[in-house]
Amino acid sequence: MVRPRERERERENLISCFRNQKWLPFFIISATFIFISLFPTISASYRITPNYTASYLHFVEDHGAFLYSQNRTFKAAIFNPGNQQTTFYLCVIHVQSHTITWSANRDAPISISGKILLSSHGLTVSDQNGNTKWSTPQLHSSVLAMMLSDFGNLMLLDQNDASLWESFHFPTDTIVMAQSLPVGTSLTSSLTESDDHLSTGNYSLSVTTSDSILQWGGSTYSKLSMDPNAHRNSNYLVEYLVLNTNGLSLFARNGSIIVLQVKLFPSDFRIAKVYSNGHFIISSFSGRDWNQDFVWPREICEIPYICGRIRLCSIVGTSNGPACSCPSGFKHEHQTNSCIPNEGSISLPLACNSSYNQSSQNFQNISYLGLGTGKYYYDIKFSDPVKYGINLSTCQDLCSKDCSCLGLFHRDSSGFCFLIHNHLGSFMSNVAGGSDLLGYIKILDAIYTADGASNHSRSPRQVSTLVALVIFPFAALLVAAGFALLWWRKRKKFLAGLEKSDHLSSPSFGEAEAFSIPGLPVRYDYETLREATGDFSTQIGSGGFGVVFKGTLRDKTVVAVKKITNLGLQGKREFCTEIAVIGNIHHANLVKLRGFCAQGTQRLLVYEYMNHGSLEKTLFGNGPVLEWQERFDIALGTARALAYLHNGCENKIIHCDVKPENILLHDHFQPKISDFGLSKLLNPEQSSHFTTMRGTRGYLAPEWLTSSAISEKTDVYSYGMVLLELVSGRKNCSPQPVQQSHSLDDDNSIGNSSSLSSNSGLVYFPMLALEMHELGRYLELADPRLEGRVTREEVEKLVCIALCCVHEEPALRPSMMTIVGMLEGRIELGHPRFESLNFLRFYGRRFSELSVIGNADQQDDFTTDQPHTSLLSASGTVHGTLSYISSQQVSGPR
Structure with missing residues (x-):
């Protein structure tokens, strides 16, 4: 039963919408009425039985979708890619990403009046005149039903629910997780990547008894076994290829033996596709965007037609x-x-x-x-x-x-x-x-020449376009009306929910019940989270913005609950609005925000729980040593996450506190950056905290201590410091002894500041990295616990990238997108500029001096409430206290 005051509030909201947007309700109601009167719609089903006929016009409101999987992850639709109105295809589509994973009549499209027919003999796609454009082959039994599985497999079933035909057995250019590709079958690219045509192209992927190969016009141009990320485990005869949670695998002996494997970070949903440009790419969907996990072949000039006929392909001097x-x-x-x-x-x-x-x-x-x-x-x-x-x-x-x-x-x-x-x-x-x-x-x-004609042959291909002078404008109007209606309702519901929250927080109505908004984080009430955390009894972390507790929700989901204690007087509306923004940011290497609580004065954030803890505990703790490949994967995943925050979001997000404590590790040590949204939650009253000191000393960029502007390059500097710690397995600023070289003489020493000549044997690691880079002695920088399980070239790559990241001038630091390219090998390694790295020598000398005195901790007694002396003058000269390089934290671990 709706309460009178709530009914009155809904009425006022509706009147307000009419007043502010007078044209919108009238437009929506009129367009919807016309649409319904002309085209009677049919609801999409989970299961269809024979003698079923449908066309796009029956399902305009749902963009041609007539069949959904039971979990609504996939849909079958009569679909017009690119929203053009001339070519329609029977497709299977991943709903959340709007990605076509299979198409039936890719080389025989139909018009907007074309139809599909399910009969007891099979499935048929025909044009407006009834001519068959595509159909399933002859079946050995009568069809009783058609359904779409939760994995995206379109299936025809007999009276025993046994499969008569499956789309998985007739792949086009894409395979999805749980779909196998047997020996002798292929994926074939589209002719172009245009939005409106799906016709068959020239590139293909085939599975052989020993490998998986890419071909152009029947000629092989790459083998999967040649890729450095593919690992051969046995020489058994391959039977099929499978894409699964952990990567791509070629199996033998009924799936009991892996012959060849490409290991990838776990993902809930990924696809593998042969593109029209000749690349085979495995991509994972993070909830909002696609992330490229594997690109083959790596060398772009190995693709046969990458430049065109008889043209020369070169990558020299290009990026x-x-x-x-x-x-x-x-x-x-x-x-x-x-x-x-x-x-x-x-x-x-x-x-x-x-x-x-x-x-x-x-x-x-x-x-x-x-x-x-x-x-x-x-x-x-x-x-x-x-x-x-x-x-x-x-x-x-x-x-x-x-x-x-x-x-x-x-x-x-x-x-x-x-x-x-x-x-x-x-x-x-x-x-x-x-x-x-x-x-x-x-x-x-x-x-x-036999025909005496000119040597300039012309392309015989001509593209004919059907222009629907009446249907197209009208259909476009109806689609726009549908989108406008959905947007209006969602906006109205969201704003009404915020008003309800503010109203119910008053004493007269008690505390608000939790409510959720589709596509946004779940809103929890305080009692639910108090119960989940056992009255906040299991603390797993703390920092400048609050304390983190481990909790278990009523559905047995384990979560991390952050109880914010230092967020000022920010109101519920502003807090919820920012949560809506942060909740729409999704990436495989960012910790997912599951929900929040804004009740009374309580502010809590609910995150997914990371079972391996932080990188700080794993890298510097007493547990098993991280192998080099695991360190490299952590570096790459962290770089991808920061690149997404800087360039992939609608509004750029600067993390401001990149450090090992804020890099959490999930299954298989998959890195996920946490607290990436806290900077968006800071309100104006905290601006001084943000502009004078934000983050953790030891990872702070020099511009924090000057009047320089703060940009995404501050995150790049912090990332470089983390990269050096991944190489060495020790904290950059911890007073630990470094192993002395056995062959370094005075002639090879670099300046008077060299830590190598220090009597104390204590070293500031970034300075040591700079000196070893100058000498080309990279293996001496690697974590000694690796015991030779890393090559000089592997260490050199990370050290060079790290030194480029910690340039004193922000403009000289690469972007995170460039760093990802360098790590993946797509972009040439940068060259550190020594003139912009000399400040590291000063830090190294001061670190060594204070270590000898033995009172570094007293020197570093510093908080954000105290004034401090800048390490850098306006001219760039280094001076002042060593508080910058102290391991003392400002914001604390997350």
Whole structure:
């Protein structure tokens, strides 16, 4: 029963909406009425029985969806990608991400009037005239029902609910978790990544008995076993490929043996897709965005058609993709994105089945244009040459007699002769491997061509567009009306909920009951969280903004409850609004905010519980040693999370307190940054706290202690300090002895500040990292507990990135997006600027001096309420107290 005062409040809210947006209700009501009167709608089902017919027009309100999985994770729909109104497909779609995972009639789209029909014989897709465009094959039994599984598998079932046909057995370009790809089956890309067409393209992934391969036009250009992230575990014959929670695996012996595996961070939902550009990418969905977990092949110039026909692909000097150019003697034809001969009197040969058909007796019109040295073709690595031990002239004769041969490669030293058949792709440029490997393209003299036509062939493909002059504008109007109605209702419900919370917090009505808003964090009442935490009895952390307790909700979910004690006088409305923003931020490497409490003066945040605790306890504790790969994965995951906060959110978020205590570890040591939203919860009365000191000393960027502006580059500095600790396995500022070098003499020492000459043997690790970088002695920086289980190159990579992050000038520090690229190997490593790192030497000297005196703790007695002397003057000169490098914390662990 609705209380009178609540009914009156709802009435006032509605009147307010009408007053402020007079046109909106009238528009929504009118459009909805017209829509219902013209197109009677049908509700989507979980299970469909034969003699069922549907078209897009029956399900306009639900964008063509006529069937849902029981958990509503997937839907089957008559779908028009890109919201165009000419081409419609029968698709399976992941609801939350709006991603197509399977399509039936990808090469035979229907119009808006096309239909699907489920009969006892199977499923059919037909056009508006009833002509069949796609159908299931002949079945061995009658169909009793069609359903969509919770994994996205569209299934036809018989009277015993046994499967007669499954979409999983006929994949297109994508597989989902729990879907297997048996030996002999393939994924095939779309022709383009345009929003409105799903037609079959030229790239494919196939599963063989020993590997998984990528192909273009039937020719292999990469094998999964060649990727450094793929690990071979056995030599059994592969039976099928599976994408699961932990990565991609090739199985043998009925799934009992893993032959080849790509291990990835666990994810609740991920897909693997062959893209139209030739990449095979595994992506995980974090609730809002897709994250690329695995990209294959890594070297972009290995993709056969990445630059176009006969174009040269090079990655030298580029960071935003390949550099494409034409070989000498060729020019770029923009219409076909290919290279053609400069001279108009010569042309490229056509296919064997064309009017041009060579014979062994008549090839005097054939000649060859050379590509020069340093060129390579993808197919050479995976196909055998036709001959060894022959000269160039004989190799060219073999190509001239073969109408399918379009080019060749010849190596003079071995007589290697390799022919390129059927189609030409891109060539790799600037490839090492000897100057005697030369490539040639077959060309024809135009006066000898059989048809005497010009050498400029034109594309036969023409795209026809059906313009629905009446239906399209009207349908677009109805869709807009539907979206407007949903937005209006959700906004009204959210604001009404906030008003209700403020009203119910008054003594006359008692405390508010918990309520939830779809898509936003759950709102808990205080008693629920007090009960979950056992009256806040199990403390697992504390910091400057409150105390963290372990709790168990009524549904047995284990959570971490942060009881905020230092958030000022921020009101419920402002607090809830910020929670709504933070709750919509989702990433695999960010701790998920499950809910909150804003009741009376209580402010609590409910997070998912991380079972491995913090990086600080794992890295510096007495437990098992983190292996190098685990450290690298933690570094990469943390970088991805910060890059998302800086660039992937609607509003940029600066964490301001990146440190090992705030990097939590979940299953398989997956890193998740915590407290990324607390800076958004700070109100104006705390601005002085934010601008003068925010974070933890030892990780604070120099600009915190000057009048410099605070930006996302402050997080980059803190990340660099964490990276150095991951390398060494010790705190940067802890007074621990460092192992002395056995071979360092005075001639190799770097300046008077070198910690290596310190009598105390105590060292400020960032300075030591700088000195060892200058000497190229990286292995001495690695955690000695690894006992040689790491290479020099692996340590060098992280040290170089870390030093670039801790440059004194923020502008010299790379962005987190660039750091992710360097860690993944897509971007060349940066070079630390020594002139911007000299301040580390001062910190190192002061650290050593105070360590010898033995009163570092007394020197570091500092709080945010006390004034402090800047370490950096306006000119950049280092001076003052050592409080900056102290391990004493300002905000405390989270």
